[in-house]
Amino acid sequence: MKKEDCIFCKIASGEIPSKTLYEDEDFRVILDLGPATKGHALILPREHAADLFELPEETAAEVLVLAKRIAARMRERLHCDGMNLVQNNGEAAGQTVSHFHLHLIPRYQDDGQKINWVPGECTQEELENVRRELAE
Numbered sequence: 001m002k003k004e005d006c007i008f009c010k011i012a013s014g015e016i017p018s019k020t021l022y023e024d025e026d027f028r029v030i031l032d033l034g035p036a037t038k039g040h041a042l043i044l045p046r047e048h049a050a051d052l053f054e055l056p057e058e059t060a061a062e063v064l065v066l067a068k069r070i071a072a073r074m075r076e077r078l079h080c081d082g083m084n085l086v087q088n089n090g091e092a093a094g095q096t097v098s099h100f101h102l103h104l105i106p107r108y109q110d111d112g113q114k115i116n117w118v119p120g121e122c123t124q125e126e127l128e129n130v131r132r133e134l135a136e
């Protein structure tokens with residue numbers, strides 16, 4: 001279902017024009033308006049889901065297959081040297097648009113971008129405690 005006040009619903013449906021790289025019944029892939037690097041694109045499912053938690057499993061599976069295809073095209077045509085897939089969920093994680101989207105960010109040697117985190121430190125015991133919390 002489309003959400004009335006959602007900008008990515010409007011872009012995905014074509015109501016708002018975008019620089020579209022690919023579209024099918026379920027997805028639209030567009031260029032990001034504020035590209036981190038040349039070719040920075042977003043995969044948008046047409047069906048509204050706010051984030052990964054709301055995304056149907058079937059769509060989640062399709063997204064990665066599509067990402068692989070678009071990434072291959074980027075490598076072939078833009079000659080990028082690498083590729084970051086970034087997917088933010090929730091304000092705490094840096095999500096600014098509440099409609100699931102997967103970033104494809106082509107990387108070029110010495111492109112000056114940083115898509116990183118600061119590695120922390122922890123003991124084996126702490127790791128084990130977290131493992132217990134999370135393992136089935």
Ligand code: 5GP
Pocket residue numbers: 007018019030031032033034035087088094095096097098
């Ligand atoms: P987030 O921070 O939610 O993971 O990413 C949102 C992304 O959407 C940002 O990279 C931003 O540049 C992009 N964006 C926001 N509004 C628009 C828009 O209207 N059109 C396009 N093409 N990209 C947008």
Ligand code: ZN
Pocket residue numbers: 002003006007008009010047048049098099
């Ligand atoms: Zn939406």
